[in-house]
Amino acid sequence: MNIHPVILCGGSGTRLWPMSRGGYPKQYLRLTGENSLVQQTALRLRGIKNIAAPIVVTNNEQRFLVAEQFRQVDIAAASIILEPVSRNTAPAIAVAALAAMRGSADALLLVLPSDHVITGEAAFVEAVEAAARIAQDDYLVTFGIAPTEPHTGYGYIRAGAQLEGDSHAFVVDAFVEKPDETTAQRFLGEGGYFWNSGMFMLQASTFMEELRRFEPEIAAQAELALNGAQLDNDFTRLDAKAFAACPNISIDHAVMEKTKRAAVIATANLGWNDIGSWTALADIAEHDAQGNSLLGDVLTEAMSNSYVRAEHRLVAAIGLDNVVIVETADAVLVAHRDQAQDVRKIVAQLNATGRQESVTHRRVARPWGSYEGIDSGDRFQVKRIVVRPGxxxxxxxHHHRAEHWVVVKGTALVTNGGNEIILTENQSTYIPLGITHRLKNPGKIPLELIEVQSGAYLGEDDIVRFEDTYGRTEKA
Incomplete structure (x- = not known):
């Protein structure tokens, strides 16, 4: 029996601002190694027996991020399902279950958030294979993490009777909301409690049976959404009206807290962390003799117990203890480690004032590559544009701006009005206002160029498209 991984790739990107943002949340960041968190999630599946290609559930805005990051690590998804609106985990998993059942009526689902860290990959594979055996007996299995501290940021699972034949598997007695410090201490002392990891092993048919029992509207609308879906290149676009009609509810509240079939498998040595804050990331990072984690171009003097990350320039810090400093191209966060979770309040302020630093980085990913703002002023802005080969x-x-393009690396095939020209390094062209144009990279290496825009209005929404490879109608 094949195991069908379901990788959930939503998220608003508030807890690890300024690196994680609404348009580029933490699962796409390289926070703990050379691969992003979503890439690590997909690569972690390689050691599992009878594993199928992953089903990915994401949103329209992040579809090309997922596709490109999978391409980078040479993983092909079985499908990339696009949610037209966010509706929490129960509808997302329902759609994935129905999709998996089209190929196999007895499909097993391995449901994985895409933004967690797991360092014990051998232990993960062992836990998955044990959970698969339990799920085949019609249990809905959640992965419990043995607590190492009285953490108040996680929900807990209270284990009940042990399942016959597996010393690490138990009937779920109760799901417990995030506790206060005293209650978390009691859980740790009593034993029999596990952190709720948000990972599941489910027989798709069993899950849908229970979903129809407890939340029939979700089951019905998810089926309508998938039946009315349209294929768009590598993406499956769910029917917007049907999916929007799904109640906005998690799998825990929809099914797991109500069903009599919930089981928990106790995992050990996973090295699991959901990286819910900069403090959590600092806790798993390597430290020097002073307790500091220093990443990038960082100089310190009389610093201790701190996390300092420089992404674009030198960061110097003196005489501080127990702080988090994160530098990006357009924003710097400085916080006490004990209050790093309050970064979401800063994001709320940014959103309230309409600032873009909560949504996009200075470098913006696009399906064809990226662009990055270098400078701007009255009636002009300068961008660095990178176009992938092919x-x-x-x-x-554009109605309101003209553009100058200067190639600094690679080869450009430029449509400029009725002409097509090839530009190589140090060559340039001028695109007058109102002239139809296109930029293509026909070469084998990335094309890099500098674009100078000038005009009365320079917003990204001043684009009229006539043809587009990626099916976009509004955004660059």
Whole structure:
């Protein structure tokens, strides 16, 4: 029996701001190694027997991020399902279950958040294979993490009777909301409690049976959404009206807290962390003799117990203890480690004032590559544009701006009005206002160029598209 991984790739990107943002949340960041968190999630599956290609559930805005990051590690998804609106985990898992059952009526689902760290990969594989055996007996299995401290940021699972034949598997007695410090201490002392990891092993048919029992509207609307879905290149676009009609509810509240079939498998040595804050990330990072984790171009003097991360420039820090400092191209966070979780309050302020630093980085990913703002002023802005080999931008025009392009690396095939020209390094062209144009990289290496825009309005929404490889109608 094949195990069908379901990788959940939503998220708003508030807890690890300024690196994680609404348009580029933490699962796409390289926070703990050379691969992003979603890449680590997909690569972690390789050691599991009878594993199928993953089903990925994400949203429209992040579809090309997922596809590109999977391409980078040479993993092909079985499907990338696009949610038209966010509806929590129960509807997302329902759609994935129905999709898996189209290929196999007895499909097993391994449901995985895409933004967790697991360092004990051998222990993970062992736990997955044990959970699969339990799930085949019609149990809905959640993975419990043995607590190492009285953590108040996690929900807990209270284990009940042990399942016959497996010393690490138990009937779920109760799901417990995030406790206060005193209650968490009691849980740790009593034993029999596990952190709720948000990972599940489910027989798809069993899950749908229980979902129809407890939340029939979700089951019905999810089925309508999948039946009405449209294929768009590598993506499955769910029917928007049907999916929006799904109640916004988690799998825990929809099914796991109500069913009599819930089981928990106690895992050990997973090295699991959901990286819910900069403090959590600092806790798993390597430390020097002073207790500091220093990443990037960092100089310190009389520093201790601190996490300092420089992404773009030198960061110097003096005489501080127990702080988090994170530098990006357009924002710097400085926080006491004990209050790092309050970064979401800063994000709320940014959102309330309409600032873009909560949504996008200075470097913005696009399906064809990326662009990065370098400078701007009255009636002009300068961008660095990178186009992947073989990729091209849409055939487009602008009502309010003209553009100058200067190639600094690679080869550009430029459509400029009725002409097509090849530009190589140090060559340039001028695109007058209102002229139809397109940029393509016909070469084998990334194309890099500097774009100078000038005009009365320079917003990204001043684009009229005539043709587009990626099916976009509004955004660059």
């Amino acid at each position: 990729a091209q931008l849409s055939l487009q025009m």
